[in-house]
Amino acid sequence: MNRILEKRSLNPTVTLMKVEAPLVARKAEPGQFIILRADGNGERIPLTVADFDRERGTVTIIFQIVGAATATLNHLKEGEFIHDFVGPLGRPTHTEGLKKVAVVGGGVGCAIAYPVAKKLHEQGAVVHSVTGFRTKDLVILEKEFEAASDLVCKMSDDGSWGEKGLVTDALKKLIESGEQYDEVITIGPLIMMKFVCALTKNYGIKTVASMNPIMIDGTGMCGGCRLTVGGVTKFACVDGPEFDGHEIDFDEAMARGRMYQDFERHAYEEACNLFKEAE
Amino acid sequence: MPNMRLTKNPMPSQDPVVRAGNFSEVALGYTEEMALDEAQRCLNCKHKPCVSGCPVRIDIPAFIHEAAQGSFEEAYKIISLSSSLPAVCGRVCPQESQCEGKCVRGIKGEPVGIGRLERYVADRHNAMESVTVEKPASNGHKVAVIGSGPSGLTCAGDLAKKGYEVTVYEALHLAGGVLVYGIPEFRLPKAIVQKEIDGLKALGVKVETNVVIGRTLTIDELMREMGFEAVFIGSGAGLPKFMNIPGENLKGVYSANEFLTRINLMKAYRADSTTPIQHGKAVAVVGGGNVAMDAARCAKRLGADVTVVYRRTEAELPARREEVEHAMEEGIHFCMLSSPVSIEGNEQGWVKSVKVQHMELGEPDASGRRRPVPIEGSEEDMPMDCVIMALGTSPNPLIKSTTEGLETQRWGGIVVAEDTGKTSREGVYAGGDAVTGAATVILAMGAGKTAAAAIDEYLSGSNA
Numbered sequence: 001m002n003r004i005l006e007k008r009s010l011n012p013t014v015t016l017m018k019v020e021a022p023l024v025a026r027k028a029e030p031g032q033f034i035i036l037r038a039d040g041n042g043e044r045i046p047l048t049v050a051d052f053d054r055e056r057g058t059v060t061i062i063f064q065i066v067g068a069a070t071a072t073l074n075h076l077k078e079g080e081f082i083h084d085f086v087g088p089l090g091r092p093t094h095t096e097g098l099k100k101v102a103v104v105g106g107g108v109g110c111a112i113a114y115p116v117a118k119k120l121h122e123q124g125a126v127v128h129s130v131t132g133f134r135t136k137d138l139v140i141l142e143k144e145f146e147a148a149s150d151l152v153c154k155m156s157d158d159g160s161w162g163e164k165g166l167v168t169d170a171l172k173k174l175i176e177s178g179e180q181y182d183e184v185i186t187i188g189p190l191i192m193m194k195f196v197c198a199l200t201k202n203y204g205i206k207t208v209a210s211m212n213p214i215m216i217d218g219t220g221m222c223g224g225c226r227l228t229v230g231g232v233t234k235f236a237c238v239d240g241p242e243f244d245g246h247e248i249d250f251d252e253a254m255a256r257g258r259m260y261q262d263f264e265r266h267a268y269e270e271a272c273n274l275f276k277e278a279e
Numbered sequence: 280m281p282n283m284r285l286t287k288n289p290m291p292s293q294d295p296v297v298r299a300g301n302f303s304e305v306a307l308g309y310t311e312e313m314a315l316d317e318a319q320r321c322l323n324c325k326h327k328p329c330v331s332g333c334p335v336r337i338d339i340p341a342f343i344h345e346a347a348q349g350s351f352e353e354a355y356k357i358i359s360l361s362s363s364l365p366a367v368c369g370r371v372c373p374q375e376s377q378c379e380g381k382c383v384r385g386i387k388g389e390p391v392g393i394g395r396l397e398r399y400v401a402d403r404h405n406a407m408e409s410v411t412v413e414k415p416a417s418n419g420h421k422v423a424v425i426g427s428g429p430s431g432l433t434c435a436g437d438l439a440k441k442g443y444e445v446t447v448y449e450a451l452h453l454a455g456g457v458l459v460y461g462i463p464e465f466r467l468p469k470a471i472v473q474k475e476i477d478g479l480k481a482l483g484v485k486v487e488t489n490v491v492i493g494r495t496l497t498i499d500e501l502m503r504e505m506g507f508e509a510v511f512i513g514s515g516a517g518l519p520k521f522m523n524i525p526g527e528n529l530k531g532v533y534s535a536n537e538f539l540t541r542i543n544l545m546k547a548y549r550a551d552s553t554t555p556i557q558h559g560k561a562v563a564v565v566g567g568g569n570v571a572m573d574a575a576r577c578a579k580r581l582g583a584d585v586t587v588v589y590r591r592t593e594a595e596l597p598a599r600r601e602e603v604e605h606a607m608e609e610g611i612h613f614c615m616l617s618s619p620v621s622i623e624g625n626e627q628g629w630v631k632s633v634k635v636q637h638m639e640l641g642e643p644d645a646s647g648r649r650r651p652v653p654i655e656g657s658e659e660d661m662p663m664d665c666v667i668m669a670l671g672t673s674p675n676p677l678i679k680s681t682t683e684g685l686e687t688q689r690w691g692g693i694v695v696a697e698d699t700g701k702t703s704r705e706g707v708y709a710g711g712d713a714v715t716g717a718a719t720v721i722l723a724m725g726a727g728k729t730a731a732a733a734i735d736e737y738l739s740g741s742n743a
Contacts, residue, residue, distance in 0.1 A: 023495050037452055043545070043553045063416035106289040111329035126516050216540050219491050220451045220675045221460075223534035233521060233528070238676060252528050255628035256487070259530045263555035 002036075002085040005058060007078045013065050014108050015074050016050070023058030024049075024087045030115035031093030031210065031242055034059065034217045037084040038073040045069050046215050048112040048187075048241070049088060049188025059087075062111035062140070067264045068271035075275060089218045090241045093185065093208070095119055102174065103149070104167050104196050107133060112210055113187040114141050118148040126150050128174060128181070132167035132192070136160035147201040158201060168195050175203050186245060190254045197245035209245035211236045213257060222231040227253050263276045287390030290395055295608040299579050302464045302548055304603055307390075308371070311349075314399040318347035320384060320391045322729075327395060329362060330380040337361040339378055340394055348397055355404040358397060362736060363436040364429065364724060365449060366405055366471045369398025371462060372721045373596035373599040403475055412481040417440035420738045425492045425678070428456020429720045430711030431513035433727030434481060434734075439482040441735055446507075447484060456515055457712075458720070460544040461536070462597040463573050465580070466602075471541075474723040493677030498685075509734045511704070512709035513727060515678040516676030516717050522565070523666055526622030531557060531630035534670035535566070535574040542577050559583045559665030563633050565619055566669030567591065568717070572602040574667045575611050583665065585611045590618040590638055590651040616640070616651065620658060622666055632662045671717045678713075692716055700730030708734055 006018035024034060034050045046252040051060035065074050076082065093116050101120050106111030110131050121127045129149040133139050134157045145152050154162025163170065171184070184198040187210040200207040213236050215225035220238040227234055230247035234240065298305050309317065321343040328338045337358055345354035373378070374394035382390030386550055420443050424431045426668045435445045453459055455472045458670040467499040480486060483560040490496060492514070501507045519534030521527050538556070541547040545554035554731045562578040564571050567589035589596060589608070592615050596603055606739070607613070617635040625631045636658050638651035674691035686694040686703035693702055700708040710726025 010450060023490070027495065041551070041553065072553075084489050086450065086452070086491060087495065089491065089494055139443075140610060143585070154651075216537060216545065217451060217460075220518050220677065221516075224537040224538040224541050226528060233523070238518070249528075252628075255530060256528065258628075259557075260555040266555055267555070 001081040001083060004076055004078055004079055005077075007121065011138045014062060014111075014138070014140055015065065016060060016062045018058050018060050019082060019085060020057060020243055021059045021085050021087075024059050025052045025054050025057045027091030028052040028059060028088040029111075030095070030119045033091045033218070033241060034061065034084075034085060034087030035089060035215075036061075036073070036082050037215065038069065038076060040082050042071040042072060042083065043085075044216055044218070045073065046089075046212065046218055047212070048212070049115065051115055051118075051217040059085075062108065066109040066268075068267035071268060071271045071275065074097045081203070086218070090237060091239075093119070093210075093242060095123060095125070098125050098182045100128075100179075100181050102128045102130060102171060102179070102184045104130045104186040104188070105132070106167055106186060106192040107138065108140070109188030109192075109210075112139055112142050112144070113185070114148065115183055117145060128179065129153070130156065130167045130170045130174070132157075132170075132188070134158070149237035153271070167192060167194075168199050171196065172199055175205070176201075184243075184245075188194060190250055190257060193248035194254075195247065197248070197250070201246045207245035208242045209248060210242045211240055211248070211253065213253060214259065228257070242278055281322055282316060284320065287320075287389045287392040287456070288313040288317045288395070290393070292605075295605075295610070298412070298465065299609040301443075302580055305465050308402055309395055309399045314346060314351075314396060315349060317392045317396055320349065320443060322383060324383055328383060329344075329378040329391075332377040332379075332381040333361075334377065334721045335361045335728055337378075337397075339529070342400065343391065343393070346400055347377060350674045351400050351403050358400060362724065363433045363728075364720075366401035366457060367429070367467060367475065368721055369394050369396075369401055370467050370471075371599075373719060377721070391511065391684075393502070394638045395436045405471070412478060414481065414483045415440060415442045416445055417483075418535060420444065420509075421446070421507045421665050422511065422734060422738075423505075424511045425447065425498075425545050426450075426456055426513040426515055426711070426713075427454035427476070427486060427651045428458060428513060428515050428711060428723065428728035429722035430515075431456065431511065432475065433514060433724040434511045434710070434731045435484045436479050437697055437728055438480065438729035438734060439479065439484045443735075443738070447479075447486045448490045448492055449486065449488045449588045451544065452488050454579045456487050456513075460540045460727035461570065461573070462649055463539065463543055463577055465576070467575065482514075486633050491677065493681040498678065498682045498704070502706060508620060508738055509706045509708065511727070511730050511734065512707065512713055513711045513723070514675060514678055514713045516712040518673050519668065520670040520673060522619065523688060524619060524621050526624055526630070527668070528545045529622055529624040529630050530628050531559065531665045532622060533557075533667045535564070535570045535667050536672070538574050538667050539577065548577070548581060555666055556581065559663075562586070562665040562667060563588050563619070564659065564662045564667045564669055565589075566671075567596040567598060568669060568671070569598045569602055569719075570671035570717075572598045572606050575603075576606055578665070578667065579611055584615050586610060586612045586661070586663075588617050588633070588635055590616065591648065591704060592616060592640065595648050614661070618651065618653070619666070623660070630666055631665050632660045634658055634660050635668055672712070674713060674716070683706075690716070698729070699733035700726055701733060706737065
């Protein structure tokens with residue numbers, strides 16, 4: 001049981017929680033994830049660590065309310081407990097030796113991109129952050145990115161925030177203008193990461209993508225999180241979650257990600273109705 | 280005068296047609312009358328061949344002798360001297376190749392139903408209301424056990440009984456390991472596993488769930504910072520194996536681990552579960568072990584028409600005999616001497632069919648079993664919408680990669696001295712699937728037992 005010390009809405013569908021989890025906070029590194037169950041009957045939800053405080057023993061998670069499980073999690077209040085909270089899982093982001101990096105985040109993926117940008121910034125690397133959202137109301141972590149980056153490109157689909165366009169437009173512009181990156185790190189929707197990787201492949205820039213597939217145990221037991229990287233089956237939970245973006249079979253990953261779409265939609269509607277009745 | 284009937288008392292079971300639609304236990308257990316009758320079939324041989332077939336060396340004739348007199352609690356005490364999980368083993372041990380395989384009565388007729396008697400004795404004990412467990416006085420030594428499956432629970436139990444302060448670390452949110460995530464409710468009710476774990480807690484064993492050793496904590500931290508003098512690694516089997524054939528990552532292809540975990544640990548078969556599972560119409564289960572049978576029978580219970588695809592013949596099926604029989608009774612088809620060569624998908628990326636190649640048996644291979652040889656041009660398309668791969672596992676890399684000096688086999692299994700479970704690291708012992716690769720519950724228990732004795736010797740020696 002882990003206490004929620006702080007809960008904040010970042011936008012209408014994205015919530016931040018600071019959770020008391022000293023054992024996890026002691027070890028967590030950017031790029032790693034935790035798995036939680038909101039209540040004793042809940043699904044195991046994998047969430048990437050958004051921030052951590054080793055001294056206070058806290059771990060921050062940021063999640064989008066997309067289904068029944070995340071809706072249940074969002075129903076917990078400050079001071080209440082998350083039933084299970086295990087981690088840190090997966091391998092940390094490899095940041096060693098990087099001098100100049102473009103961090104490309106999309107939507108709630110920015111919550112995961114942020115600690116990576118922060119760590120790179122702290123180790124003295126030049127960080128260019130490219131952040132994209134559908135619209136102004138969905139923007140999260142704007143100030144945080146500004147503090148952790150030498151340059152922030154703000155993109156929105158409808159032009160209501162920053163520039164109108166996709167993150168790939170901004171990244172392309174940066175590369176074309178002569179910026180040379182040791183690496184591009186991208187975290188966001190699969191379709192966005194697919195196009196970021198396709199773009200950087202043209203320029204021969206090493207690119208790492210953070211994958212968030214369906215998983216259950218998160219420790220290398222179920223094999224649900226498998227994906228094809230360079231023609232070989234990999235397990236995101238123990239081999240990743242970050243992989244060489246130019247080698248990932250994104251189309252397969254997108255198809256697998258939709259495996260339970262119908263079930264999820266149905267369960268979400270049921271959960272929403274339940275919460276409505278309760279209120 | 281022993282009962283000389285040639286046949287065992289049959290196990291009362293749920294009707295196959297009924298049980299194929301529910302997850303309640305299939306075998307219902309003996310009545311007292313049946314147990315007394317069956318116990319009297321034992322000849323109480325002096326040379327006790329059955330005991331040599333038991334990985335934990337239960338004094339089988341002695342417990343059956345007590346049972347035959349109706350002294351079931353005495354019988355339980357004799358079993359408990361050697362086994363910490365009798366209610367579990369009575370249900371899941373492959374008795375036909377162990378104790379019952381050696382039974383003299385089996386030479387002419389059927390062996391004594393040792394497993395069924397063990398189960399009866401254990402269930403009867405567990406049903407008693409006030410079984411008081413006395414927590415032994417601490418001897419001041421701390422031992423950490425990694426994993427709460429059969430080997431870990433056995434090791435923890437044996438050490439706790441000797442006064443060790445034992446903490447069990449479990450990566451999942453629920454203790455029990457394969458007994459809760461792998462073996463289905465209809466074969467091993469989870470209440471039985473919980474009872475065994477509660478028993479250990481009453482002995483003073485601490486169970487810490489949601490801790491992944493190799494990530495949350497390392498073995499070095501356990502020993503250097505947290506004061507554990509010895510560690511037992513019982514972390515179990517690891518990553519599921521796949522066949523590396525085209526189409527394996529289509530939607531509708533599961534590893535048996537994932538399929539069973541969704542059903543058993545996450546209760547996906549229940550209407551109130553929030554965990555999704557595909558309710559396939561035509562399901563192929565690839566493999567022939569106990570895990571394959573469990574997956575096939577779960578899929579059947581979710582409403583599918585199920586076919587087990589196995590590359591050898593019925594005689595070579597590695598699964599426990601009773602599981603194969605139960606599966607057949609429940610209407611599961613077996614496609615023997617066949618191996619998938621590819622899985623085809625539809626436009627939405629879901630499984631559409633499995634292409635299998637038929638085989639014939641050739642010369643025996645290293646395992647002594649005749650090797651299946653593909654028959655050219657024998658490929659056949661089987662329409663399926665779900666495929667479950669039950670091909671075994673390869674060891675989890677987490678502990679190996681975070682524990683310096685821990686020697687492992689080329690294939691990843693932890694190297695141990697067979698008679699002690701001692702690893703290449705001082706004070707670190709291991710057993711179960713993490714050492715042997717996928718094996719049985721009772722072998723893992725035997726390894727946990729061996730290691731507990733060795734840890735006791737190691738630590739009581741350091742005390743002197």
